[in-house]
Amino acid sequence: MNNQNLVPAAVLAAKNGVRFPNESEEYRIARDRLLAEEIELRRHIERVARQRRALPPGGEVKKDYRFEGSNGPISFSELFADKDTLVVYSYMYGRERERPCPMCTSLLSAWDGEVPDMQQRVALAVVARSPIERLLAFKKERGWHHLPLYSDMTDEYSRDYHAIGRDGSDGAAFNVFTRRDGILRHFWSEEMGEVTADPGEDPRGAPDLMPLWTVLDATPEGRAPDWYPKLSY
Incomplete structure (x- = not known):
């Protein structure tokens, strides 16, 4: 995918046309700005995936564990x-x-x-x-x-x-x-961890392997820094 041939994310977001009952104009403007960022995020995920696939050969596994x-x-x-x-x-x-x-x-x-x-x-x-x-x-x-x-x-x-x-x-x-x-x-x-974490941020990988966090990231409460799953509740 050649980035020079891509339509600007803000232009794509403006074509979206989705509206929900009783939303304000303020909400729609902010949501379309966010949509443009989400489009850019998708593009970045694809760029990283292509870069990953293009890695040179890794180390040979010489032990038969x-x-x-x-x-x-x-x-x-x-x-x-x-x-x-x-x-x-x-x-x-x-x-x-x-x-x-x-x-x-x-x-x-x-x-x-x-x-x-x-x-x-x-x-x-x-x-x-x-x-x-x-x-x-x-x-x-x-x-x-x-x-x-x-x-x-x-x-x-x-x-x-x-x-x-x-x-x-x-x-x-x-x-x-x-x-x-x-x-x-x-x-x-996956090599992301404590030493690669940004200040105040969870040291999670990107993309995150856990569907749980993907769902919670879409909520107003987010994933919460003081909450983690338990084996039972």
Whole structure:
């Protein structure tokens, strides 16, 4: 997409023509200004996605990490199944945790119903540092149907791909890998966090992986800096 050929966002916003009952002129003017910003945001998201897709080849995955799944042991290369791209989410439910991370759990609960759709395009694995029996028990408790859970009992994968903090604690991680001409490579990882956060802002990634925040960002209350999901209410 050539930015020089784009119609200015404000011009597109002015063509919108949407009105709602009893809205004021002041509201419509402000809303159209916001619409122009939303159009620019969409364009920026697309630019970033194209830049991501154009990354040069990442580091080769030379270790064939071992995991335990619901059907027994499985290697990293086998996680690809018949796909050429593998998405791995590192779930904060390590052996030292009595219960899993509520934020991770909220994200995965939202993903569960999307898994069959994701698997049309890519392979997916959710990896945690707990025994597989523990992971499957929580999957049943939570009512998940589709999430493919795997145990990293050696910690090797989790350590290499930044799912373990400096103090040995769990860390969430989102990594994408590719298989091209038989070679496995790391493609991309979410790298935004505390050190890249703006002052006073949540250190979330962009785009945010959690549908919950996308919905709350559309409300007047927003996501609230002092509220996070819980495992139960």
